[in-house]
Amino acid sequence: MKALEEKILKEGTVLPGDVLKVGSFLNQRVDTVFLKKMAEETKRLFEGIEVTKVLTVEASGIAFATAVAMELGVPMVFAKKHPSANVSGEQYFSPVYSFTHKTTYDIAVSKEYIQPTDKILITDDFLANGNALKGLIDIVKQAGAKVAGCCAEIEKGFQGGGDALRAAGYKVESLAIVEKMENGSIVFRG
Numbered sequence: 001m002k003a004l005e006e007k008i009l010k011e012g013t014v015l016p017g018d019v020l021k022v023g024s025f026l027n028q029r030v031d032t033v034f035l036k037k038m039a040e041e042t043k044r045l046f047e048g049i050e051v052t053k054v055l056t057v058e059a060s061g062i063a064f065a066t067a068v069a070m071e072l073g074v075p076m077v078f079a080k081k082h083p084s085a086n087v088s089g090e091q092y093f094s095p096v097y098s099f100t101h102k103t104t105y106d107i108a109v110s111k112e113y114i115q116p117t118d119k120i121l122i123t124d125d126f127l128a129n130g131n132a133l134k135g136l137i138d139i140v141k142q143a144g145a146k147v148a149g150c151c152a153e154i155e156k157g158f159q160g161g162g163d164a165l166r167a168a169g170y171k172v173e174s175l176a177i178v179e180k181m182e183n184g185s186i187v188f189r190g
Ligand code: 5GP
Pocket: 018, 019, 020, 021, 022, 027, 060, 061, 097, 098, 099, 100, 124, 125, 126, 127, 128, 129, 130, 131, 132, 133, 156, 161
């Protein structure tokens, strides 16, 4: 998505450790007009594929997943990262290694929110090594549901998570794929 690439070049900052900071429009301050455009583009990319739910992980995945789910007219479910008093009943769990926090934690989804008949579009803000998406795929499988595809707002292609999932047969679409981040400059996959 050209407009997203332009926005990343204009507003993004490369931090040490291969972290791209896009807090001005995506991670902390959310550009809602642009978010809608990204959701519309996601709908276009998954045209013709049946989706009954959008699944993401808290916290920074929620805005995009909600916007996509609204475009598709389906519910959005997010996995919790922390044990919560608001969750009752049985849950699916999957361990996820966090790229940003360098620790492993369990993500959890209440069993009542995913049915075996669901066709699930998994979304996230970033796709790096693919651990967050793999954890969400694991939860969809535990529920006996189907993965309709995966979509990240920004994929860091050089970290390989997206290509590994494509090689495993999943439809993975990212709205922008960063191929290189060197000396503060950002190069997109052509
Ligand atoms: P993965 O699990 O694919 O290695 O990393 C994806 C997760 O880590 C996303 O949920 C995202 O929150 C976080 N993440 C990974 N790389 C970046 C980055 O460069 N910038 C930001 N803001 N978050 C990232």
